[in-house]
Amino acid sequence: MVDMRADFTVLSELPLTADRQARALLSYICEPSSGIARSVRADNAEQVLTAVRSGEHGESAAATAQHRWQGVDIASVLGELAQRGGGFLTPSDPGWPSQLNDLQEVPLGLWVRGSHPLRLLAAQSVSIVGARASTNYGQRQALTMSAQLAERGFSVVSGGAYGIDAAAHRGALTAGMTVCVLASGIDTPYPSSHASLFDEIATAGVLVSEVPPHEPARRFRFLSRNRIIAALSRGTVVIEASLRSGSLGTARRARDIGRTVMAMPGPVTSDASSGCHELLRHDPDTVLVTCAADVLEVVGALGVDAVGWRSGPVNPLDSVGDDARRVHDYLTGPMTPAQVSVVCGLPHSTVMTALVELAAHRLAQRQDARWMRVAPAQIS
């Protein structure tokens, strides 16, 4: 097996530059939409760090920083993480997944835990998200789709939540790799009952988060976390979502940055599919998908324009022309071409051509001067 890490710096060996240290510290105090985060994107992180400390970003920011940095030593935090195969990845690292730069609010950095390079995993990936309150139907579909995508070399990105997210991760783990984007710290993944799932993901994939270690999941951070799920992959599939599901927000984020949004339908009697149906009903850019093959048609190399219509079993009558079909329909008993012409209202020459065409498709046969119909092998 090829060592996928060969092209990238190993997480635990990333050098502790001043920039990395500044961004890691700033991840403790600023939300993606904050003025401090905007400053970092415009300026350099060390300068912003100094500015925060000196109160240039306001008294409350300075006070919060003092409060949150109490007892935090980035070198030892990273040292501890490194022992578990983790680290803090910044946009200038070669292992940074560059598609995150499509976001208006590019993360300052990502806390990462796992034994595979995020950049490679994200390069060929699909996000699968959905309701926590999912049904057996949705979970089974997520599991199957995810496993089939993994078999085809796609990694699956999701959020580690109950229901569809967990099924998506588990499906991917059966055949390949998965990326879990957390709203909590990578060492305190939420929900805690998924601890063994998260351990598996760290072994056969990657756990990432924008928020620092020890940070619990906070409701408002699920929204900003969703933009990372949307940005990391080529497209987002929503499998079951109620009308209020956060997955619809992930879909919106994906659409906003030009990623393909896909949704799986379900019975109209199922509330768990109602959000998917609303997406498909109101957003003409949302593509309906029923299986992994549908997803691959959309996010694969061919693009959505190359997608062909599915067709059912072939009926031989479909292969013949209108006149031949008409003749076939009137040919109820042994008839001469002249008789056929009279009953079905087509000129003699047309009837002859039609009979020959039907014979070529084994839909008619001649006995002496008369023709007889042969029933098609498959009736539509």
Next chain:
Amino acid sequence: MVDMRADFTVLSELPLTADRQARALLSYICEPSSGIARSVRADNAEQVLTAVRSGEHGESAAATAQHRWQGVDIASVLGELAQRGGGFLTPSDPGWPSQLNDLQEVPLGLWVRGSHPLRLLAAQSVSIVGARASTNYGQRQALTMSAQLAERGFSVVSGGAYGIDAAAHRGALTAGMTVCVLASGIDTPYPSSHASLFDEIATAGVLVSEVPPHEPARRFRFLSRNRIIAALSRGTVVIEASLRSGSLGTARRARDIGRTVMAMPGPVTSDASSGCHELLRHDPDTVLVTCAADVLEVVGALGVDAVGWRSGPVNPLDSVGDDARRVHDYLTGPMTPAQVSVVCGLPHSTVMTALVELAAHRLAQRQDARWMRVAPAQIS
């Protein structure tokens, strides 16, 4: 109850004009796409009839005419039909449903049986079509949707076939009226096992056909029949269709003449829904519908642009701003505004505004100098 027939000539009392007689006779010998039918549309029917008789449309047409007109006396055919409340409607009759003129191949006339005026029924109607090999799910949805549309004053147009068609007619009959477009003669409706359903339709709706009485159903005529189903109504709903279902052809016909195409999703595991999913997946103009209300939003007066997104139960936290949500999340115990400011990283003034906003929504309360969180009534 208003006599809906007041505005229109009663079918059985339509005068036997030369034009009506000519068109009725021509309906015995020409298909919608034939040269004879084109001639009638361009010229007048009596002249075309004379031309056919004199062999100007070819020997085989003349021979077929002679064959099919043998023993046919239009006056007595219409007389017989009149006794059963039927007749032959032509485009110049006031009761002609003018939306049929949107078709490239306008019918020469329609054989009609029923006690309600077709034009009025068609004016506010929806077509519901689907698989003969339908599931309980599809039949139940067709029945319910159809009954609810009928309750709202819409008549339901379908093709009288097994499965979805029959469920659509039956649903409409429970609360209103329905139009059945046959591919066979109106006195020999197909399938014959639906004889009592067809009788009910003739009583509480209308049976129509392009082909003359006594004519059995012929396979190739289902295709041309479908264009009439599509044209009569404002939009066509496909409820269950396999990948080879003729209903997809009806949908295509509807789209081609600018009618709205709608499709109902189902479980992705159901072959009976696969044609609907293909329509929704590949045709961006096909609208997903889950119920009668969805259909009414599309074909009702408001039009598709006025359709609103559905939303689930309201969470009070949705009504407050981002800062208030953030404060709510950090307010884990009784805290002063200054403490809140430090832990959540927002200026003191912002925290105060947020707390007041939360209090107004019963999401926070003050005790002396400290504030406490109140859990929202409904958690998303």
